[in-house]
Amino acid sequence: MIGDYQKRCQQRVDACLGALFSPALEPLSRLYQAMHHSVLLGGKRVRPLLVYATCEALQGPLEQADGAACAVELIHAYSLVHDDLPAMDDDDLRRGQPTTHKAFDEATAILAGDGLQSLAFEILSGATGNPADPALRLRMLNVLARAAGPSGMVGGQAIDLAAVGKKLDQAALECMHRHKTGALIEASVVLGALASGQADEARLDALRRYAAAIGLAFQVQDDILDVESDTATLGKTQGADIARDKPTYPALLGLAQAKSYADQLHQQALEALQAFGPSADALRALARYIVERRH
Numbered sequence: 001m002i003g004d005y006q007k008r009c010q011q012r013v014d015a016c017l018g019a020l021f022s023p024a025l026e027p028l029s030r031l032y033q034a035m036h037h038s039v040l041l042g043g044k045r046v047r048p049l050l051v052y053a054t055c056e057a058l059q060g061p062l063e064q065a066d067g068a069a070c071a072v073e074l075i076h077a078y079s080l081v082h083d084d085l086p087a088m089d090d091d092d093l094r095r096g097q098p099t100t101h102k103a104f105d106e107a108t109a110i111l112a113g114d115g116l117q118s119l120a121f122e123i124l125s126g127a128t129g130n131p132a133d134p135a136l137r138l139r140m141l142n143v144l145a146r147a148a149g150p151s152g153m154v155g156g157q158a159i160d161l162a163a164v165g166k167k168l169d170q171a172a173l174e175c176m177h178r179h180k181t182g183a184l185i186e187a188s189v190v191l192g193a194l195a196s197g198q199a200d201e202a203r204l205d206a207l208r209r210y211a212a213a214i215g216l217a218f219q220v221q222d223d224i225l226d227v228e229s230d231t232a233t234l235g236k237t238q239g240a241d242i243a244r245d246k247p248t249y250p251a252l253l254g255l256a257q258a259k260s261y262a263d264q265l266h267q268q269a270l271e272a273l274q275a276f277g278p279s280a281d282a283l284r285a286l287a288r289y290i291v292e293r294r295h
Helices: 002-018 026-040 046-057 066-083 106-125 134-148 153-163 170-196 201-228 249-253 255-272 278-292
Strands: none
Touching: 002 026, 002 046, 002 066, 002 278, 026 066, 026 106, 046 066, 046 170, 046 201, 046 278, 066 106, 066 134, 066 153, 066 170, 106 134, 134 153, 134 170, 153 170, 170 201, 170 249, 201 249, 201 255, 201 278, 249 255, 255 278
8 A cells, every 4th residue: 555655645746846956047057956866866755755644644635735745855855965975974875876975076965955955945935835824834834944953853963973983872862863863754744734724733742643653663774774684775875874883773772672662663653643544544554664664
């Protein structure tokens, strides 16, 4: 079920994203090519899927979720471009392709990431593909800004860089990943709920609990795949976290216990959706996909 749903959502958001990278001026063509390379050469589109699935769970129109779906993917892509830079993780491969600074150059990669970040907020602030109510769009902008900035993803990246070579306990490791990975995943779910125009506080609270569980499960599974998978399957360098002496769940808990923890988080996510009917089945399938994926 999730395969067909994922394909439909990918096609929908990719059509919206593809329209964004046509420069008005010729001198900007290289920058736009780098942005296109960073976003549209592969990717699972998990965050846009969560936007769409949450909007559907609350029976909202997907036309109001396109802006949020694009925005979260643009923020995610920008974070990967910067994360791959030599000053950070220094990776050569992303989504089976050369990383942006390898395909172009470091300066262009930095600017491409900056451009993607700004474009995300431009897309989310406009009326096209978003709820008509400007107050609701402002609330959505605040959700994304907090998730992307020092209170969320950027803060998590800073913690991650500072943790290289250190031994973190489970609480510290979870703090890092709830910021670095979890914040944008939670924002994707909240944005989808807000985009529906049908989000009350009780359902938002349940959806946040769901998102917190799958956001952490996503990172636990990432750490497991860094041990068990291979570079060709992952589309990025296998074993990179071990090589850089980064703290991971398998290193802290052991591989078997890390897998058990991912299963526990999956169950927490499903429990958070108990009050939702069949309209939330895509969210349930996504939770399963996150802990069973192989890349």
